[in-house]
Amino acid sequence: MTAPDLDLGAVAPLCVVAVGAALMPLLDVLLGRTKTFLSRPVTAAWAGTVMSLATTGVLSIALVMCFDAAGAAPRTFNRDHPMILMDGMTSFLNIVILIGSLLTALASGKFLADLAINRGEYYALLLAAVLGMMLLVASTNLMMLFVGLELMSIPIYAMAGFRRDSLRSNESALKYFLVGSFASGILLYGTALIYGATGTLSLLEIGARFDVDDPVLLIGSGLLLVGLAFKIATVPFHQWAPDVYEGAPTLVSGLMATTVKVAAFGALLRVFQMAFGPIDDLLYPALWVMAVLTMTVGNVMAIIQQNTKRMLAYSSVAHTGYLLVGILVGTQVGISAVLFYLLAYTFMTLGAFGVVAVLAHAGRERERIADLAGLANSRIFLAAVMTICMVSLAGIPGTAGFMGKFYIFRAVVEQAIATESSSLLWLAVIGVLNSAISLVYYLRVPMVMFMREPEPGPEPDRSGTFEGLVLAVCAAAVILLGIWPEDLNLILTRVDVLHWASVASASP
Amino acid sequence: MESILFWVFSIAAIGGALGMVGTLRNTVYSALWLVVSMLALACLFIMLNAQFVGLIQIMVYAGAIVVLFLFVVMLLNLTGGVMGAEEQPLLKFVGVALAVAVSLQLGSILLRIELPWPEVSPEYGTTAEIGRALYTDYLLPFEVAGVLLLAAIVAALAMAKRERG
Numbered sequence: 001m002t003a004p005d006l007d008l009g010a011v012a013p014l015c016v017v018a019v020g021a022a023l024m025p026l027l028d029v030l031l032g033r034t035k036t037f038l039s040r041p042v043t044a045a046w047a048g049t050v051m052s053l054a055t056t057g058v059l060s061i062a063l064v065m066c067f068d069a070a071g072a073a074p075r076t077f078n079r080d081h082p083m084i085l086m087d088g089m090t091s092f093l094n095i096v097i098l099i100g101s102l103l104t105a106l107a108s109g110k111f112l113a114d115l116a117i118n119r120g121e122y123y124a125l126l127l128a129a130v131l132g133m134m135l136l137v138a139s140t141n142l143m144m145l146f147v148g149l150e151l152m153s154i155p156i157y158a159m160a161g162f163r164r165d166s167l168r169s170n171e172s173a174l175k176y177f178l179v180g181s182f183a184s185g186i187l188l189y190g191t192a193l194i195y196g197a198t199g200t201l202s203l204l205e206i207g208a209r210f211d212v213d214d215p216v217l218l219i220g221s222g223l224l225l226v227g228l229a230f231k232i233a234t235v236p237f238h239q240w241a242p243d244v245y246e247g248a249p250t251l252v253s254g255l256m257a258t259t260v261k262v263a264a265f266g267a268l269l270r271v272f273q274m275a276f277g278p279i280d281d282l283l284y285p286a287l288w289v290m291a292v293l294t295m296t297v298g299n300v301m302a303i304i305q306q307n308t309k310r311m312l313a314y315s316s317v318a319h320t321g322y323l324l325v326g327i328l329v330g331t332q333v334g335i336s337a338v339l340f341y342l343l344a345y346t347f348m349t350l351g352a353f354g355v356v357a358v359l360a361h362a363g364r365e366r367e368r369i370a371d372l373a374g375l376a377n378s379r380i381f382l383a384a385v386m387t388i389c390m391v392s393l394a395g396i397p398g399t400a401g402f403m404g405k406f407y408i409f410r411a412v413v414e415q416a417i418a419t420e421s422s423s424l425l426w427l428a429v430i431g432v433l434n435s436a437i438s439l440v441y442y443l444r445v446p447m448v449m450f451m452r453e454p455e456p457g458p459e460p461d462r463s464g465t466f467e468g469l470v471l472a473v474c475a476a477a478v479i480l481l482g483i484w485p486e487d488l489n490l491i492l493t494r495v496d497v498l499h500w501a502s503v504a505s506a507s508p
Numbered sequence: 509m510e511s512i513l514f515w516v517f518s519i520a521a522i523g524g525a526l527g528m529v530g531t532l533r534n535t536v537y538s539a540l541w542l543v544v545s546m547l548a549l550a551c552l553f554i555m556l557n558a559q560f561v562g563l564i565q566i567m568v569y570a571g572a573i574v575v576l577f578l579f580v581v582m583l584l585n586l587t588g589g590v591m592g593a594e595e596q597p598l599l600k601f602v603g604v605a606l607a608v609a610v611s612l613q614l615g616s617i618l619l620r621i622e623l624p625w626p627e628v629s630p631e632y633g634t635t636a637e638i639g640r641a642l643y644t645d646y647l648l649p650f651e652v653a654g655v656l657l658l659a660a661i662v663a664a665l666a667m668a669k670r671e672r673g
Contacts, residue, residue: 128659158663
């Protein structure tokens with residue numbers, strides 16, 4: 001027996017996050033026992049800040065490592081039996097995931113203290129979930145994909161139910177857990193069928209051995225897609241999203257709407273790229289219908305929501321639809337557009353959820369849209385950030401959201417002209433119409449903030465230093481990505497997704 | 509010798525299953541009969557040179573899962589009356605139908621088996637071979653599964669731990 005040919009450097013950022021996840025509960029205990037070192041015990045809020053900063057530190061180290069790896073050649077961990085691929089696309093998605101979770105971790109300290117759920121497990125769970133996401137986008141093997149998916153999901157189930165005394169938080173966790181378990185089961189069943197039909201779990205091998213006439217393989221592929229579709233919340237697998245986002249602590253909802261979605265989309269892109277090439281034509285009609293339904297249902301349902309978090313949940317469903325359009329194009333340009341969109345979407349959605357989270361006060365979250373009334377008078381900074389995010393989500397020029405939509409629809413139209421496909425052209429038309437519909441509910445939020453008188457009640461809390469910093473970063477990134485999309489993309493991620501012909505390096 | 513053991517364990521497995529169904533009114537007995545059936549199955553696996561699957565069968569099924577069943581039964585104090593399959597004829601019908609369907613499926617698979625069996629290496633399925641695969645080809649998922657268990661423990665703690673002070 002020979003030792004496997006390992007490349008530990010390839011998984012260094014993953015190791016950092018894993019070690020962080022393992023040490024975080026220890027730090028929690030140590031902070032509770034500092035009485036022996038210091039003359040007085042630390043307060044819970046202080047301990048929470050230390051935990052949140054430590055988590056941010058761990059994530060920044062991983063971020064720097066991913067940034068270093070982004071320029072290098074593709075690597076894998078075990079060269080004899082590759083399970084993951086650390087190429088440009090993985091680095092890019094890892095960086096997006098790390099930025100999103102880093103901002104969340106930084107804002108979590110005061111948020112958890114405000115809701116009186118300042119428990120150290122939160123940060124350990126956050127880091128474990130981040131590790132799962134990073135593995136999910138890197139995996140080129142269905143076994144790795146499944147383990148990564150579970151490692152991402154299980155901590156998030158618990159984080160959704162982190163407010164144990166809140167019935168809605170419990171409901172959110174239970175719903176997410178049940179739906180997520182079903183999705184995992186469906187995905188696993190699909191994996192088993194694919195393995196039975198092809199005798200391999202490697203995505204590249206599956207793509208090479210794909211027999212388009214084998215019903216077992218087709219059913220397996222369908223089940224795999226449905227399992228992932230649950231995670232990214234496409235219609236008709238989206239019904240859990242509003243309830244879950246509404247009940248979960250707001251920052252956790254933000255995490256679910258951004259990084260979790262980025263990770264699941266990364267896995268979806270890999271599966272399409274490596275394994276499902278032979279059945280592109282078969283999948284096209286199904287995905288076309290799914291994309292149209294997802295955009296339309298998301299936008300129409302968002303209009304009638306009174307709760308900001310539910311509105312953002314349906315908005316995130318609608319954005320899943322736009323992203324599916326990019327995947328449907330199937331060209332390199334389409335994939336580049338999807339990747340850029342994920343980056344832009346992360347900032348604007350995190351910013352919007354961040355504002356709602358800052359409004360949390362004394363254990364109550366103010367989350368009706370009506371609660372935002374008059375915010376421009378009392379908290380102009382929060383109102384400004386929220387406005388920037390809403391304008392960007394609506395896709396108005398000068399913002400990241402516009403550039404994201406522009407790249408996606410440009411890719412669609414180019415491909416439609418190149419292949420003379422009228423269905424693709426229709427897809428672009430429906431997408432643009434949907435953007436117009438979305439203006440109705442996105443612009444209602446600034447209107448309420450600037451033009452309505454505030455309801456009598458306690459003043460909203462001041463945002464803490466770190467929360468303010470996070471919101472400022474989100475707002476700045478949204479605007480700058482809208483003005484200099486290419487430059488800022490390069491600065492943030494070092495991976496030039498917009499001009500990169502070979503985002504999908506198929507080797508090793 | 510081997511065929512005598514095979515018959516002993518097979519009869520024990522089937523007997524355990526029948527015993528489980530026969531004692532449905534007392535769920536604790538029923539779960540214990542399930543253990544008998546599981547243990548006999550584990551012995552059959554070991555005789556088939558699948559030691560690892562056999563041991564896992566004992567540890568996971570006869571051990572962990574049945575203990576979980578017993579916990580639930582005892583904590584919720586479930587008795588035959590509460591379970592009440594006999595009061596719901598539809599459930600009974602579905603159960604019988606499922607049993608028949610599974611038996612037919614298994615039977616059809618048995619009829620289709622082509623002899624002789626394909627050759628496999630003598631190490632196939634042994635603990636050593638599985639360990640080798642886990643620590644070489646599947647090293648990364650194996651290690652990540654460890655982190656997953658840690659995350660699950662922390663998640664359970666976060667859900668169930670009593671508040672300090």
